[in-house]
Amino acid sequence: MSKRTCLAIVLAAGEGTRMRSAVPKVLHPIAGQSMLAHVLTAVRGAGTEAAAVVVGPDSDAVADEARRMLPKARVFVQAERRGTADAVLAARAAIAKGADDILVIFGDTPLISADTLKRLRGAIDHHASIAVIGFRPTDPTGYGRLVMNGHRLVAIREDKEANDVERSIDLCNGGLMALRGEVALEILDRIDNNNAKGEFYLTDAVTVADGMALEAVALETQEDEVRGINTRAQLAEAEATMQRRLRAAALEAGVTMIAPETAFLSADTKFGRDVTIEPNVVFGPGCVIEDDAVIRAFSHLTGAHVGKGASVGPYARLRPGAKLGAKSRVGNFVEVKEAKIGEGAKANHLAYIGDGRVGDGANIGAGTIFCNYDGKAKHRTEIGKGAFIGSNSALVAPVKVGDNAYVGSGSVITDNVPAGALALGRGRQVNKTDWLAGKASKKPATKKPMKALGKKKAKTKR
Ligand code: UD1
Ligand code: CA
Numbered sequence: 001m002s003k004r005t006c007l008a009i010v011l012a013a014g015e016g017t018r019m020r021s022a023v024p025k026v027l028h029p030i031a032g033q034s035m036l037a038h039v040l041t042a043v044r045g046a047g048t049e050a051a052a053v054v055v056g057p058d059s060d061a062v063a064d065e066a067r068r069m070l071p072k073a074r075v076f077v078q079a080e081r082r083g084t085a086d087a088v089l090a091a092r093a094a095i096a097k098g099a100d101d102i103l104v105i106f107g108d109t110p111l112i113s114a115d116t117l118k119r120l121r122g123a124i125d126h127h128a129s130i131a132v133i134g135f136r137p138t139d140p141t142g143y144g145r146l147v148m149n150g151h152r153l154v155a156i157r158e159d160k161e162a163n164d165v166e167r168s169i170d171l172c173n174g175g176l177m178a179l180r181g182e183v184a185l186e187i188l189d190r191i192d193n194n195n196a197k198g199e200f201y202l203t204d205a206v207t208v209a210d211g212m213a214l215e216a217v218a219l220e221t222q223e224d225e226v227r228g229i230n231t232r233a234q235l236a237e238a239e240a241t242m243q244r245r246l247r248a249a250a251l252e253a254g255v256t257m258i259a260p261e262t263a264f265l266s267a268d269t270k271f272g273r274d275v276t277i278e279p280n281v282v283f284g285p286g287c288v289i290e291d292d293a294v295i296r297a298f299s300h301l302t303g304a305h306v307g308k309g310a311s312v313g314p315y316a317r318l319r320p321g322a323k324l325g326a327k328s329r330v331g332n333f334v335e336v337k338e339a340k341i342g343e344g345a346k347a348n349h350l351a352y353i354g355d356g357r358v359g360d361g362a363n364i365g366a367g368t369i370f371c372n373y374d375g376k377a378k379h380r381t382e383i384g385k386g387a388f389i390g391s392n393s394a395l396v397a398p399v400k401v402g403d404n405a406y407v408g409s410g411s412v413i414t415d416n417v418p419a420g421a422l423a424l425g426r427g428r429q430v431n432k433t434d435w436l437a438g439k440a441s442k443k444p445a446t447k448k449p450m451k452a453l454g455k456k457k458a459k460t461k462r
Contacts, residue, residue, distance in 0.1 A: 004100035004125060007181070008048040008117075010039055011087045012066070012107030013056040013078040018230045024062050026107035028235055031242045032266030032285040035229060036062065038110035038242075040069040041267075043103075045114025046121070050099060052091040053107075054078050083199030085191040095185055101125075102179040104202060108229045109175050111238055116221055120178040129183055129214035130205055132156065133174035137223050142230070144173035144203045146218050153216040156203035160196040171218070173203060174226030183214060242267070250277075278314070286320065296332075304336075307343070325360065339370070342385065356381035359403065365391035372397045384419060393425075 016025025026036040036053075043051055051073040053066040063075045078090040088095075088104055095102060101121050105112065116133060123131035132153065134146045140159075145166050147155040156173050157166045179187065190208045193200045206216045224241045227234060246265040247257065255271045257263050259279040269283045272291035281295050284302030289295065293306045296313035303320030306312055309327045316330050321338035324330060328341045336353045342360035347353055349366040355378050356370055362383050370381040371394050379397035383389065387401050390409030401407060402419030411425035 004121070005050075005181075006046075006048040006101040006103060006121060007050045007052065007094055007097070007099035008043045008046070008103045008105060009088055009091050009094070010036070010043065010051065010053045010066075010073075010105050010107050011084060012036055012062055013054050013059070013081060013087050013090070014108065015056065015081060016108070016230070019232060019235070024056075024059055025229070026062060027065060028229070030110055030235070030239050030267075031246060032283075033268065034065055035110035036065050036107050037069050038267065039105055039107055039112060040066065040073070042112050042114045042117055043105065044070060046103070046117035048103065048117075050074075050094065050097070052076055052094040054087045054090045056081065083193065083197070084202035085188055085200035085204065088202055089188055089200075092185070095181075095188075099181045102181050102184045104177045104179070106175040106228065109226055110229065111225050111227055111241055112176065113225060116219075116225060117176070119219055120176060123217055123219060124178045124180050127215060128217040129180040130187070130209050130216035131178040132206070132216070132218050133176045133226055134171045134218040134220050135174050135223050135226050136170045136220075137172055140167075140170060140172050143228070145169040146171045146173055148218065151217065152210075153206055153218045154210050155207050156201075158195070158197075158201060158203060171220070174221065175228060176226070177202060177205065179205065180214075183209075183212070187212070187214075272308070281313075287318075290326075348391075353381075355379065355397065356383070358383045359385035359387060361385055362387045362389070364389050365393065365409065367392040369394050370397060371395060 012026040014025060019025050027034045030038060051070050053073050054076045055062045057077055057079060066073050066075055074094055076090045078087045101124050103117060120131050120133060137143060142159050144156045144158045145162055146153055147157055147166060187205050187208050191200050191204045195201060209216050227238050229235050229238055243264060247260040247263060250271055251257060253271060254273040256276045262279045263277050264282045266283050266285045268285055270288045272289060274292050275289050276294045278297040280298045282300045286303035287301050289306045290308040292309040294311045299313035299316040301318040304318035304322040306324045307326040307328060310324045311329045313332060315332045317335040319337035322336040323340045325341055325343035327344045329346045330336060331348045333350045334347045338355045339353045340357045342358055342362060344360060345358045345362045347364040351364050351368045352370055354370050355372040358364060362385060368389050372378050381395045381397045382400045384401055384403035384405060386404040389407045392410045393407050394412045396414045399413055399416060401417040404420050405417045406422045407413055408424040411423060413423060413425050417423040
């Protein structure tokens with residue numbers, strides 16, 4: 001990489017009308033992360049020193065997301081939506097600082113890679129004053145067309161402005177642009193709004209540069225990288241592309257997937273080696289799965305840490321703050337939230353473990369519930385090492401069960417259980433040995449009252 005400095009300007013002030021959403025377009029998620037977060041991750045990966053994010057008025061949420069992803073980013077407001085060139089100029093103060101390269105990236109092009117951003121910078125480093133990314137989409141409708149003269153890019157014609165000849169060009173504008181810093185402001189200031197939409201088009205920078213005898217070039221990339229998201233259908237296509245990428249990367253990194261096309265990952269999902277993922281598993285944001293763990297079919301994980309060699313599911317639900325120790329087992333229909341499961345501990349069928357801790361080697365029987373909520377606040381349940389909780393027990397938090405203690409099945413535990421003790425919190429069983437004999441000595445019921453009962457029932461139904 002060259003030693004040239006770079007300012008990345010991310011445009012995110014568009015209204016995104018075509019999404020028909022109350023949520024700003026760039027905050028719609030792909031693989032569990034906002035479009036803007038994907039773009040800013042690429043920006044960071046491209047080694048840019050400075051970043052500016054241009055947002056619309058009243059876009060606090062977009063500004064917050066920008067700062068969360070890239071604390072050094074400066075946020076600029078484009079007061080009126082007057083086109084992509086006008087949006088770039090909203091960051092005039094940042095451009096004026098004089099970076100060697102200016103990179104313009106659209107917030108609605110979330111599949112872009114850091115490598116492509118680097119390639120664009122490379123072109124500026126060599127000779128050109130402007131470099132753009134072209135691609136050949138299956139359906140070019142809506143994209144600007146790249147008008148070439150040999151190796152020189154002489155114009156970008158917007159779909160709405162193009163004549164029939166230009167519209168037949170299959171090389172389209174991916175939307176990214178690199179400008180040589182020393183001429184960037186001069187070029188941008190010369191762009192006018194004499195066009196169909198009455199907007200200042202960033203794409204006109206090419207014609208302006210041509211008129212200044214400055215060279216513009218086009219590089220090419222795959223459609224998958226520069227898909228612009230304007231509609232929900234395009235959002236779904238981008239999600240599918242991103243999922244294919246994430247699965248491929250996981251397989252490459254040593255994960256076994258029985259049916260990769262049915263596993264759904266988040267951009268930040270982390271896998272160790274020899275992890276096995278059975279069919280139909282969903283990973284929401286914030287999951288870490290260590291070596292040798294097995295995630296069985298139909299499990300749903302979000303914000304969970306699964307330790308080495310642990311086993312999850314089938315049909316398990318791990319919610320944020322679930323932390324499973326090495327070789328632990330969380331079985332079918334078990335839900336875990338904000339709780340640590342110790343090494344080698346087991347949680348069986350239909351248990352709910354919320355807010356607390358299960359010690360190493362402890363066993364949580366089927367149907368056990370951590371009653372963590374009293375209607376107002378959440379409380380913790382702590383289960384000691386090697387403890388055994390009988391099936392269908394209710395542990396009413398806050399409560400502690402000591403090491404190696406034993407809780408009888410069907411107990412409702414409201415008081416702490418000392419280490420090694422047996423706790424029984426249930427009604428005592430009563431066996432009435434003469435019950436059948438007593439029944440036989442009674443007269444069987446006559447038919448009359450049965451009929452009366454039937455009539456009554458019918459009446460209430462009406
Ligand atoms: C744009 C390009 C087109 C290219 C396509 C690639 C222009 C004029 N056209 O078209 O050549 O093929 O992207 O996807 O650049 N924005 C603002 N403020 C504005 C207008 C737009 O911040 O006033 C932002 C939007 O939030 C978006 C980006 O700029 O992130 C692109 O705007 P959009 O309206 O989506 O442009 P396209 O019509 O898709
Ligand atoms: Ca767009």
